[in-house]
Amino acid sequence: GAGVSQSPSNKVTEKGKDVELRCDPISGHTALYWYRQSLGQGLEFLIYFQGNSAPDKSGLPSDRFSAERTGGSVSTLTIQRTQQEDSAVYLCASTHTPGLDEQYFGPGTRLTVT
Amino acid sequence: GQSLEQPSEVTAVEGAIVQINCTYQTSGFYGLSWYQQHDGGAPTFLSYNALDGLEETGRFSSFLSRSDSYGYLLLQELQMKDSASYFCAVRDLQGFMTGTASKLTFGTGTRLQVTL
Numbered sequence: 001g002a003g004v005s006q007s008p009s010n011k012v013t014e015k016g017k018d019v020e021l022r023c024d025p026i027s028g029h030t031a032l033y034w035y036r037q038s039l040g041q042g043l044e045f046l047i048y049f050q051g052n053s054a055p056d057k058s059g060l061p062s063d064r065f066s067a068e069r070t071g072g073s074v075s076t077l078t079i080q081r082t083q084q085e086d087s088a089v090y091l092c093a094s095t096h097t098p099g100l101d102e103q104y105f106g107p108g109t110r111l112t113v114t
Numbered sequence: 115g116q117s118l119e120q121p122s123e124v125t126a127v128e129g130a131i132v133q134i135n136c137t138y139q140t141s142g143f144y145g146l147s148w149y150q151q152h153d154g155g156a157p158t159f160l161s162y163n164a165l166d167g168l169e170e171t172g173r174f175s176s177f178l179s180r181s182d183s184y185g186y187l188l189l190q191e192l193q194m195k196d197s198a199s200y201f202c203a204v205r206d207l208q209g210f211m212t213g214t215a216s217k218l219t220f221g222t223g224t225r226l227q228v229t230l
Contacts, residue, residue, distance in 0.1 A: 004156075033217065033218075035220075041222055041223075042201055042220040042221050042222040042223050043157065043201065043203075043218075043220040044220075045217055045218065045219065045220075048217050056217065059217075091156065091157070093157075102147075102159040102162070103157075103159065103218065104159075105156035105157045105158070106156060107155070107156050108156060
């Protein structure tokens with residue numbers, strides 16, 4: 001079966017522009033996570049969706065960041081008024097059961113803000 | 115909050131054994147995971163320890179001591195393809211509206227270089 005997919009794979013944008021990053025989780029996976037990884041760094045948790053519950057937004061770095069998950073499947077991470085410090089790889093992961101540990105990651109979107 | 119410490123880099127020769135340590139400080143702890151990430155690739159799950167002791171999966175083993183807030187990943191019979199970054203991560207459970215949620219807090223990673 002297909003794994004987690006993300007689009008675009010690369011995005012270059014000018015400072016101040018808005019960007020949307022998309023994640024298609026593995027079919028049937030109820031939990032979806034967004035992480036950010038700066039060059040040579042670990043993964044920074046951003047937001048988490050589980051089923052129809054309210055998302056855990058505790059990792060979002062500012063109110064310029066938002067995410068939604070429509071129909072319990074596809075998710076979009078939106079960054080408004082991008083800044084250079086937003087440049088990073090944005091990774092999406094999904095799991096079938098939230099209590100299980102193994103997360104399946106997508107290939108990521110490399111965002112460059114110029 | 116959660117914090118994890120791992121060595122930033124480790125170098126070992128092909129065929130050798132290497133141990134990557136991870137110490138953590140958490141407000142709530144429900145398990146230690148390990149992920150592998152090759153350059154430019156996505157992290158992939160390696161192992162998970164919820165209880166003390168050693169978990170073995172082929173050439174890779176993972177150990178946890180909850181009393182010491184410490185774990186390690188052991189890689190045996192190193193191969194060149196094992197050159198990658200290895201991340202430990204702690205899982206915590208927090209109350210959610212209708213169930214339990216689990217998110218991972220990752221360490222900054224250990225870059226393993228396997229040489230001939």
